[in-house]
Amino acid sequence: MKIWLVPLLLSLSACSDYNGDKALDKYQSRLANVLELQRANGSLTAPEALIPERDLKQTLPDVRFNLTDAYASRRCGLDTLIGERNSSLGIVYTASKQLSYELRLLQKLEHCLTLSWDDSSLLNQLLQVYEQKQASIGIAFYNMLFTDNTLRKELLGIRKALPLKAAPGFTETWQALTELTLLQQFINEKNWQAASKVDIEQQLQLLYQYNFLARLQYSLRLTAHQLVQLNSLTQNQNSNTLCPNGRDSEQLRILANVFQKYFIGEIQLYSTELSRYQQQLWPLLQQLYQQTPLEQPLQQRFEYSYHSMRNELSQHVKWWQTLNGQCPLQLNGQK
Structure with a gap:
């Protein structure tokens, strides 16, 4: 039977x-x-050990602005971002906050380059920084994937099994991973407008909340x-x-x-x-x-x-x- x-x-x-x-x-x-x-x-x-964070993290190139024209930076909206990065909090950004900053900076630089500039040297400087930031955004993204504390905990696992059915956090975890894969897609497409709108911290909070x-x-x-x-x-x-x-x-x-x-x-x-x-x-x-x-x-x-x-x-x-x-x-x- x-x-x-x-x-x-x-x-x-x-x-x-x-x-x-x-x-x-x-x-x-x-x-x-x-x-x-x-x-x-x-x-x-025990599962195969994960590579230590120190062996995965890459140094992000230090690209600095030399915008002597305060009006130009205000006009373009770069002054706020530059001030944020140079603040006491900006200096100690986590990998996820660093990624968010880099994406917002790229979106702002992209906007700046659509404006007309009388000063060609300033325009060239903006273009140079934009190209350098585009080239290094992959490092910022993978630093977040490899070293963020929440993601690292999810990858390492915890000795706590899921309930028999209807485990809380499944939908939220699916949502968070979907948003992060969309972010990855936007970065690959160089869609800085869309990428900068993804709330990375919110997705990481969902993963942290449920440990699913x-x-x-x-x-x-x-x-x-x-x-x-x-x-x-x-x-x-x-x-x-x-x-x-x-x-x-x-x-x-x-x-x-x-x-x-x-x-x-x-x-x-x-x-x-x-x-x-x-x-x-x-x-x-x-x-x-x-x-x-x-x-x-x-x-x-x-x-x-x-x-x-x-x-x-x-x-x-x-x-x-x-x-x-x-x-x-x-x-x-x-x-």
Whole structure:
């Protein structure tokens, strides 16, 4: 009989911290108890280390203005930006604030160059600075991607799994990553008007508020690891040991209950949610970090872990399907 993996609307634990790791742990414990086996206790392997920030950060070229004509700088609106950069706060800009400043400066310089100037030397100076700033904007962008504290925390991950379903912060995380990829696109297109309007700090605040990416990568890795342990636990359990000659037993009835309540109701539901998050967020994250030194370690943390989870889950489902076809379990995904 084929097993239909239809998520059940079961009443989950009311505990606010009943996340995927708790469900996986409970399922493995229940399965080990019914099969009268010792559950595996292998620890989760640490992911590949990320390259240190100091080895990724590049020095932004120091381009200075020499605008002796105060009227000219005011007319063009550069005086405010120059004053901002030379302020006590401007001197210690974070990578994200530095990027925002560079984009606003490029947008302002682009506007300045559309005006008519009597002083050709001043115009040439503006053009020279504009070209230099365009050439270095990529450094500012990648410094933000590589060294911003919020992004770094998301990439490193935290040991906290996501809830079984409807994890808060998914929509906000998708929005933040989408805005950052749009920013990347605008920079590649040299659309300084659009790029300067992207509120970088707001997107980073959304990522910081929910830590969704950090929790997703940990959840993917942990789920794959737990499923490996489950498959190791069940690999030698078959109809010869559980239902010789096709006989029914109390053990089989308890197994059927474990399948319905914990596997279908929680584990399969949880893996479906993780797959949905991964499929929508990873392409955005990959776009941001493609062809950078962080692409490969991030691929391992997200994409590799995701495929490992799916493969191990498929193997576990096949075990249930085989057992259901050989023993009187009558598993059909219904209550």
